[in-house]
Amino acid sequence: MALVVLEGMRFHAFHGVYPEEQLLGTEYVVNVEVQTGIAMAAKTDNIEAATVNYETVFQICMAEMAQPRKLLETVVTNIIQRMKRQFPQMKGIKVQVRKLNPAIGTKMRAMENPEKYQPISGRTEAAWVQDEGNFVSVCPRCKMPFLCYADDTCWCKELNNIHPATLETLKRQFGTTCICQNCLKLYAG
Numbered sequence: 782m783a784l785v786v787l788e789g790m791r792f793h794a795f796h797g798v799y800p801e802e803q804l805l806g807t808e809y810v811v812n813v814e815v816q817t818g819i820a821m822a823a824k825t826d827n828i829e830a831a832t833v834n835y836e837t838v839f840q841i842c843m844a845e846m847a848q849p850r851k852l853l854e855t856v857v858t859n860i861i862q863r864m865k866r867q868f869p870q871m872k873g874i875k876v877q878v879r880k881l882n883p884a885i886g887t888k889m890r891a892m893e894n895p896e897k898y899q900p901i902s903g904r905t906e907a908a909w910v911q912d913e914g915n916f917v918s919v920c921p922r923c924k925m926p927f928l929c930y931a932d933d934t935c936w937c938k939e940l941n942n943i944h945p946a947t948l949e950t951l952k953r954q955f956g957t958t959c960i961c962q963n964c965l966k967l968y969a970g
């Protein structure tokens with residue numbers, strides 16, 4: 782297994798629920814960790830395609846950080862979704878978004894009401910949200926490990942070449958679990 786990591790990507794961004802966060806923005810650090818390396822499970826079975834390009838990872842993070850969101854949870858989830866669409870061969874992913882010196886509604890309220898001003902900003906180093914996914918499944922038919930994102934970004938949702946009746950039979954036989962691409966090929970028309 783290989784890890785591709787982008788650590789400490791710095792951005793000035795405007796996420797948050799408080800007006801000062803949305804107007805002035807604050808500093809953020811994004812960390813992304815991708816597990817790769819099951820070549821046989823890769824969508825294309827092509828070693829070229831199995832490499833996660835970290836320049837693309839940076840661009841994905843930059844694009845999502847440029848979209849102001851109220852919650853860091855939204856930012857983290859959107860980065861993971863974009864990563865899945867871009868790289869169909871990730872074994873796992875971990876994404877962390879850190880808001881540095883979180884304002885927690887201070888600066889502007891301090892101006893309106895200085896005697897009650899309690900600066901939390903400067904006392905809290907960071908607020909962060911992290912999420913992760915592991916995409917290794919075991920094929921219920923051949924018992925081999927394979928990759929499945931288990932959502933609409935997954936290769937196994939592209940089943941145009943399989944007859945609907947065949948698909949129904951597969952669902953009856955294997956439940957909602959995906960079967961691997963090799964097994965699926967046996968049923969493709």
Ligand SMILES: [Zn+2]
Nearest residue numbers: 920923961964
């Ligand atoms: Zn299989």
Ligand SMILES: [Zn+2]
Nearest residue numbers: 929935937959
């Ligand atoms: Zn799947």
